[in-house]
Amino acid sequence: MKAVLWDQHVKAATAGATLEMQMNKRLAIALGAFVVWIVITVFVGKLFTAGDVSLQEMISRGIGWTWFLAGAFILSVCLWQGWNDVGLDRGFGLRDGRLAWLPMVYILGALAFAVVLGLPPATILFFVLINCLFVGFSEELMLRGAVLQAFRHSVSIWPAVLLTSVVFGAMHSMNVFVTGDLKAALIQSTAAFLSGLMFIALRLRSGSLWLPIAVHALWDFATFTLSGATHNMSHGNLPSEAATVPDPSGLMQLIPVLLVLPNGIYGLWLMRNIGQTHVHPEA
Numbered sequence: 001m002k003a004v005l006w007d008q009h010v011k012a013a014t015a016g017a018t019l020e021m022q023m024n025k026r027l028a029i030a031l032g033a034f035v036v037w038i039v040i041t042v043f044v045g046k047l048f049t050a051g052d053v054s055l056q057e058m059i060s061r062g063i064g065w066t067w068f069l070a071g072a073f074i075l076s077v078c079l080w081q082g083w084n085d086v087g088l089d090r091g092f093g094l095r096d097g098r099l100a101w102l103p104m105v106y107i108l109g110a111l112a113f114a115v116v117l118g119l120p121p122a123t124i125l126f127f128v129l130i131n132c133l134f135v136g137f138s139e140e141l142m143l144r145g146a147v148l149q150a151f152r153h154s155v156s157i158w159p160a161v162l163l164t165s166v167v168f169g170a171m172h173s174m175n176v177f178v179t180g181d182l183k184a185a186l187i188q189s190t191a192a193f194l195s196g197l198m199f200i201a202l203r204l205r206s207g208s209l210w211l212p213i214a215v216h217a218l219w220d221f222a223t224f225t226l227s228g229a230t231h232n233m234s235h236g237n238l239p240s241e242a243a244t245v246p247d248p249s250g251l252m253q254l255i256p257v258l259l260v261l262p263n264g265i266y267g268l269w270l271m272r273n274i275g276q277t278h279v280h281p282e283a
Helices: 002-046 055-060 065-081 094-117 122-152 157-179 182-206 210-230 250-270
Strands: none
Touching: 002 065, 002 122, 002 157, 055 122, 055 210, 065 122, 094 182, 094 210, 094 250, 122 157, 122 182, 122 210, 157 182, 182 210, 182 250
C-alpha cells in the first residue's frame, strides 16, 4: 500500500514539474519573441527613416511594412508553437461590441472634430488606416495575445494583467529611438499603460482578440486623423510655418494621459470579477 502511494506521489510530482517546465518554456519563448518583435518594429523601421521623424509622419507617408512584418512574425510564432488560446479563433458579436462604448465615444468624437477642422487628403487617410490596422493587429497579438497568455500560464490573472500592461506601456518609450523626443515617449508610455488596461479588459470579457484589435486600430486611426487635421495636413499648399502648432508645455503635456485615464478606470471596472471568472488561462 505504501509503495502504491509513493508511486502516485512520484507521478504527481513529476507531472507537476513537467507542467512547470512547460509554463516556463512558454513564457521564455513569448518574451524572446517580444524582443525580436521590438527589434523589427522599432530598429528595423529606423533603417527606413532619415533622421528623427514623428509618428505622424511615419504613419501617413506610406505603407509601414515594418508593422506588417512584425505582425506576420508574431503570428508565425503563435502558429509554430500551437498557441490556440490567444483569442484569434473567436470572433465577437454586437453584445461584446457594446463593451467598447467608452472608447467608441472618444473615437467618434475625434473623427467628428477632424471633419470640422478639415480631413487630410484621401491618400493620407488610406495610409493611416492601413498602418493603424497593421499596428492594431501586431500589438494586440503580441501583447494581449502571446505575452498575456504566457504570463497567465505562469502567474495568476491579476499579476498577468498588470505585467502585460507594464510591458505595453514601457515598450512605447522605445519610440524615443524613432522620434528623438524622450519626454513625449514617456508620456505616451503612461497613456499606453492606461489604454492597455482597457484593451485587456475587452480581450478577457469578450474572449476574442479581434475586439481589442478593432478598437485599437480605430483608436489610432481617429487619433492620427485628428492630429493631421489639427496640423492642417489638408492644406498642403500653405507655407510650413502656417501649419505649425506650438509645442505644449507644463500641464498641457499631460493632456494625453488625462484623456485616456477614464479608459484605464473603465478597464479596471470591467475586470472587477476576473479573479473568479478567469482563474484558468483558457477562460
